[in-house]
Amino acid sequence: MVRYMIGQYGGFDVAKYRRDFKEGFHGIEACLFSTEEDIVLLREESKRRGYHIGVHFPFRAGQSRFRDALSLSQDDEIRSHAYQLMENELAYLAQVEPDYVLFHYPKPVILDDRVDWKSWRFDDPIEYRYESQITFEELSEKSEYLFQWLTDRSDTYHFIPILEFDALNRYIYDTDLVVNLLHRYPKIKLCLDTARLHLQAMIDPNFDAKFILKKYAKYAELIHLSNAQVLDGTVQQRHYPVLPELNPAEGWAPIQDYLQLIFEENKQVRILFEHRSDLIGDEELLRCYAWVDELFTKHAL
Numbered sequence: 402m403v404r405y406m407i408g409q410y411g412g413f414d415v416a417k418y419r420r421d422f423k424e425g426f427h428g429i430e431a432c433l434f435s436t437e438e439d440i441v442l443l444r445e446e447s448k449r450r451g452y453h454i455g456v457h458f459p460f461r462a463g464q465s466r467f468r469d470a471l472s473l474s475q476d477d478e479i480r481s482h483a484y485q486l487m488e489n490e491l492a493y494l495a496q497v498e499p500d501y502v503l504f505h506y507p508k509p510v511i512l513d514d515r516v517d518w519k520s521w522r523f524d525d526p527i528e529y530r531y532e533s534q535i536t537f538e539e540l541s542e543k544s545e546y547l548f549q550w551l552t553d554r555s556d557t558y559h560f561i562p563i564l565e566f567d568a569l570n571r572y573i574y575d576t577d578l579v580v581n582l583l584h585r586y587p588k589i590k591l592c593l594d595t596a597r598l599h600l601q602a603m604i605d606p607n608f609d610a611k612f613i614l615k616k617y618a619k620y621a622e623l624i625h626l627s628n629a630q631v632l633d634g635t636v637q638q639r640h641y642p643v644l645p646e647l648n649p650a651e652g653w654a655p656i657q658d659y660l661q662l663i664f665e666e667n668k669q670v671r672i673l674f675e676h677r678s679d680l681i682g683d684e685e686l687l688r689c690y691a692w693v694d695e696l697f698t699k700h701a702l
Contacts, residue, residue, distance in 0.1 A: 403664075403670070403671075403672055403693075403694070404427035404428070404670075404671040405672050405690070405693075406427050406428045406429060406672065407421045407429055408431075408673055409429050409430070409431050409432070409434075411434070411435060412436060413439040413442045413443050415442075418446070420678065421686070423690065426452065428447075428452045428455055429443065429454060430455040431454060431457070431460060431499075432457035432458075433462040435462040443497075453500045455501045455623070456497070456502045456503065456560075457503045458487070458490060458502055458505075459486070460494055460497070460502075464489070464490065465486050467525065469508045469528065470486050471483045471509050471527070471528070472484060472504070472508060472547050473506075473509060473543045479527070480543075487554075488554070490502075491558045495558055501561035501563050501590075501623070502560050502562060502563065503563040503623070504563070504565070506566060506567065507573075508528070509527065509528050509529050510529040510568045511532055511572060512529050512531050512570060513570045516605045517634065520604055520634060521568055521604075529568075532570045532572065537572050537578070541578055544578065545582065548585070548589055549586065551589055561588065561622060563592050563623055564589060564590075565592035565593075565594060566592070566593065566597070566598075567597070568597075569613065571607075579617075580617075590620060590621065591620045591621045592623040592624070593618065593625070594624075594625040594627075594675070595626055595656060596639065596640065598610035598614070598659070599631065599659075600629055600631055600636065610654075610659070611658065611659070611662060614659060614663060615662055618663045619666045621663070622671060623670065623671045623672075623673060624670055625675040626643060626673060626674055626676070627640045627674070628641045628643045628644075628647055629654060630652045630653050631652050638680075639677075640675060640677045641676060641677065642678060642680065642685065643693065644689055644692065645692050661700045664696065664697055665700055676689075
């Protein structure tokens with residue numbers, strides 16, 4: 402049985418929880434909680450209903466200037482701050498007891514110099530570097546350290562470390578750097594984001610989202626599932642619920658193809674509905690859930 406989750410970002414939204422979280426769902430992924438009251442509510446509801454908690458780093462808002470920990474930064478001070486930030490957050494999370502803690506990778510993002518990235522969201526130029534500015538050897542060295550560090554912390558704090566791919570360059574999809582690291586550090590898993598993969602496929606002529614899914618789905622612990630509409634390199638819709646009538650010919654992601662590839666490779670993956678459910682009605686939301694469940698039943702059994 403596939404494990405379904407919903408997200409709670411910015412705090413515990415009771416109305417979203419009551420509408421989106423269905424009986425039998427596996428858990429909630431929490432990110433950027435701003436009050437202690439919301440954290441208590443998350444834990445109390447988890448105990449009452451028996452759902453699992455996952456964390457999208459950072460769990461608490463306002464801990465740093467940047468949302469993500471820039472663990473691969475070429476600046477020693479920024480990189481050191483990133484690891485201290487992660488350490489502090491993991492120590493705090495011991496009281497929450499999350500199943501997993503998710504971090505974006507690579508951070509800073511490494512961008513292919515050949516691509517126009519105007520559709521990708523960055524809060525600050527420090528959050529990205531171009532491929533020409535970092536060598537494969539440097540990325541390998543810093544990634545090795547990150548994987549070892551996360552493995553050690555997973556033993557200390559008892560969580561699954563998950564790395565969610567951000568924008569990807571040739572170092573990730575044209576080499577076996579990450580695959581080799583995942584084999585050497587098997588406690589670390591991946592998160593694949595369908596909308597993010599689709600967006601890059603639409604703006605980067607060198608990128609093949611289905612190839613990434615075939616290569617990495619077996620290592621995934623989690624799928625962030627939503628759709629996006631991209632027309633002429635411009636994003637028209639983000640975090641839209643997946644529905645069977647959303648036509649790839651109109652710029653939507655081929656979600657059915659994506660899920661087929663994922664389910665054929667990985668039958669234990671968690672599916673987080675990372676969508677804005679407020680964009681659709683109640684009947685459509687139930688149809689979204691039913692369609693994903695139907696695809697899982699069809700392709701995973």
